[in-house]
Amino acid sequence: MSLKLTILGCHSATPRVNAHPTAQILKIKNHTILIDCGEGTQVQLRRYKISFSKIKHIFISHLHGDHYFGLIGLISTFGLLNREKELHIYAPEGLQDIIELQMNLSQSRANFPLIFHVLNGTASELIFEDKNISIKTIPLTHRVYTNGFLFKEKLALRKLDIEAVSKFPEIETCDYHNLKKGKDFIKKDGILIPNNKLTFAPPKPLSYAFCSDTSYKPNIVKIIKNVDLLYHESTFLSDRKDLAIKTGHSTAKQAGEIALMANAKLLILGHFSNRYRNLKAFQLESQEIFENTLLAVEGKTFEIG
Amino acid sequence: MSLKLTILGCHSATPRVNAHPTAQILKIKNHTILIDCGEGTQVQLRRYKISFSKIKHIFISHLHGDHYFGLIGLISTFGLLNREKELHIYAPEGLQDIIELQMNLSQSRANFPLIFHVLNGTASELIFEDKNISIKTIPLTHRVYTNGFLFKEKLALRKLDIEAVSKFPEIETCDYHNLKKGKDFIKKDGILIPNNKLTFAPPKPLSYAFCSDTSYKPNIVKIIKNVDLLYHESTFLSDRKDLAIKTGHSTAKQAGEIALMANAKLLILGHFSNRYRNLKAFQLESQEIFENTLLAVEGKTFEIG
Numbered sequence: 001m002s003l004k005l006t007i008l009g010c011h012s013a014t015p016r017v018n019a020h021p022t023a024q025i026l027k028i029k030n031h032t033i034l035i036d037c038g039e040g041t042q043v044q045l046r047r048y049k050i051s052f053s054k055i056k057h058i059f060i061s062h063l064h065g066d067h068y069f070g071l072i073g074l075i076s077t078f079g080l081l082n083r084e085k086e087l088h089i090y091a092p093e094g095l096q097d098i099i100e101l102q103m104n105l106s107q108s109r110a111n112f113p114l115i116f117h118v119l120n121g122t123a124s125e126l127i128f129e130d131k132n133i134s135i136k137t138i139p140l141t142h143r144v145y146t147n148g149f150l151f152k153e154k155l156a157l158r159k160l161d162i163e164a165v166s167k168f169p170e171i172e173t174c175d176y177h178n179l180k181k182g183k184d185f186i187k188k189d190g191i192l193i194p195n196n197k198l199t200f201a202p203p204k205p206l207s208y209a210f211c212s213d214t215s216y217k218p219n220i221v222k223i224i225k226n227v228d229l230l231y232h233e234s235t236f237l238s239d240r241k242d243l244a245i246k247t248g249h250s251t252a253k254q255a256g257e258i259a260l261m262a263n264a265k266l267l268i269l270g271h272f273s274n275r276y277r278n279l280k281a282f283q284l285e286s287q288e289i290f291e292n293t294l295l296a297v298e299g300k301t302f303e304i305g
Numbered sequence: 306m307s308l309k310l311t312i313l314g315c316h317s318a319t320p321r322v323n324a325h326p327t328a329q330i331l332k333i334k335n336h337t338i339l340i341d342c343g344e345g346t347q348v349q350l351r352r353y354k355i356s357f358s359k360i361k362h363i364f365i366s367h368l369h370g371d372h373y374f375g376l377i378g379l380i381s382t383f384g385l386l387n388r389e390k391e392l393h394i395y396a397p398e399g400l401q402d403i404i405e406l407q408m409n410l411s412q413s414r415a416n417f418p419l420i421f422h423v424l425n426g427t428a429s430e431l432i433f434e435d436k437n438i439s440i441k442t443i444p445l446t447h448r449v450y451t452n453g454f455l456f457k458e459k460l461a462l463r464k465l466d467i468e469a470v471s472k473f474p475e476i477e478t479c480d481y482h483n484l485k486k487g488k489d490f491i492k493k494d495g496i497l498i499p500n501n502k503l504t505f506a507p508p509k510p511l512s513y514a515f516c517s518d519t520s521y522k523p524n525i526v527k528i529i530k531n532v533d534l535l536y537h538e539s540t541f542l543s544d545r546k547d548l549a550i551k552t553g554h555s556t557a558k559q560a561g562e563i564a565l566m567a568n569a570k571l572l573i574l575g576h577f578s579n580r581y582r583n584l585k586a587f588q589l590e591s592q593e594i595f596e597n598t599l600l601a602v603e604g605k606t607f608e609i610g
Contacts, residue, residue, distance in 0.1 A: 014347070014382040014386075015345075015347060016348060017352050039344060039347070043320050063411050064411050064413075072374055076370045076374075077320075080319055094410040101403055101406060102370070102403055105399040106370060144410075
């Protein structure tokens with residue numbers, strides 16, 4: 001069981017050489033998920049050798065350009081690569097209009113199913129679920145309607161203790177599924193063998209919370225409580241807390257406070273303003289509150305579990 | 306008198322690391338002009354240290370993404386950089402809708418005058434003129450409505466031959482402007498001094514024609530006749546002439562034929578399909594027809610005059 005987060009871009013606003021706007025790839029169970037898609041994301045995917053075809057779900061936090069201007073190019077490229085597989089896009093209202101207007105004007109259309117899921121709720125809601133994972137929104141407070149996303153693995157089946165199982169010839173292959181689901185085994189003579197004598201507990205499910213862009217918003221803590229990995233924006237240091245408040249962003253210290261209150265295992269800071277050259281200062285500021293803080297770095301993969 | 310063309314991107318369709326879609330900067334007289342604006346253009350401008358603030362005119366050939374997906378990001382960045390100066394965009398109908406829809410959804414607006422000039426003519430027309438240059442459309446044939454652009458310097462004033470002028474004390478500073486305009490000087494005694502004894506001819510005005518994307522279209526030759534610098538697309542080699550015809554593109558050989566017929570001084574090939582790894586073959590194919598052929602290269606500046 002592991003969860004891998006690759007940073008494709010972690011800077012705010014205007015893209016520069018080696019400072020791309022927000023985009024990241026989350027590998028969780030059998031999913032390869034793209035979160036936000038700033039300009040240049042498709043080139044970043046190529047640079048870090050991430051297979052385009054594995055991406056089936058894209059989550060867009062909000063409609064500021066540094067979080068979605070790369071999407072139309074990526075969709076066009078999927079078309080040119082003769083994609084056939086469904087692509088699901090979860091985004092605020094309006095993005096579908098933007099994409100469709102551009103496709104219409106270029107007289108092109110996706111030959112693959114392109115499915116938009118409009119996000120407009122103001123409370124956290126379940127927006128995706130299968131047998132392996134669930135995904136919920138984390139309503140954030142920014143200058144425009146914005147969501148973070150909470151990705152959670154589901155508890156896997158228990159694992160068979162083959163050595164223990166082999167001691168009971170009555171247990172047949174067709175019983176394995178019930179054992180994995182946690183059921184006890186009852187022998188023909190009525191004697192019960194408790195499940196925990198025959199199986200191992202599955203690994204603890206992992207979770208990841210993406211929170212960008214947002215003002216300092218302590219009431220997200222209840223949604224992301226005990227999260228394993230938290231990406232929280234820190235556009236500014238505390239020296240410009242005034243600007244953070246004015247622009248709907250957070251400071252590194254505030255990100256540390258959210259991580260502490262949420263009892264996160266690890267905090268990754270990102271969405272750094274271009275005004276700062278020494279990013280180490282973000283880590284140090286957050287670590288005064290929350291020790292286990294790292295900085296997002298383009299091309300870096302954070303793996304947990 | 307010189308004309309400088311810097312290639313920011315010269316590849317077709319899908320952007321890759323070191324293979325950006327179409328964008329180029331033309332420096333002609335006092336103008337810094339952006340021609341097409343594929344995804345990533347703003348980062349390419351930074352990479353090649355071209356001042357954002359000098360760009361006042363942008364010309365978009367057509368509404369395929371590899372020629373304009375970088376425009377919304379560039380406009381947003383102009384806003385974030387507190388641009389105040391006018392920005393003029395010459396483009397087919399629809400681009401203004403695309404830009405405005407995205408700005409409205411992000412609740413942002415340009416604080417500088419953003420002026421769209423809709424191109425919809427089917428014959429070559431004058432779309433910009435000042436005392437130094439003129440710009441005309443070159444109607445092209447592609448899958449969607451497309452224009453190339455012909456940029457021409459105007460003939461400058463004649464230059465004073467200071468040594469010759471100083472021999473005639475009757476000539477005063479206030480006469481210089483008439484001399485530069487080519488007028489003869491008439492002395493008080495009625496004797497005429499011909500202008501060419503007092504001035505040098507100005508340098509020959511230079512011209513640049515941008516032709517991308519287009520099918521092989523010989524009737525553009527009359528528009529671009531005797532052009533100094535011609536950029537003509539060559540998406541394919543002749544081995545895939547069938548594909549060139551089908552997709553509304555040209556081969557390297559066809560680009561060479563256009564350059565020959567137009568009596569161009571220099572041909573630059575670009576808009577290479579990703580299917581080719583050896584771009585030298587484009588140059589060789591064109592040179593069988595037109596010797597003075599070069600290849601577009603990202604970051605390279607071609608200077609003439």
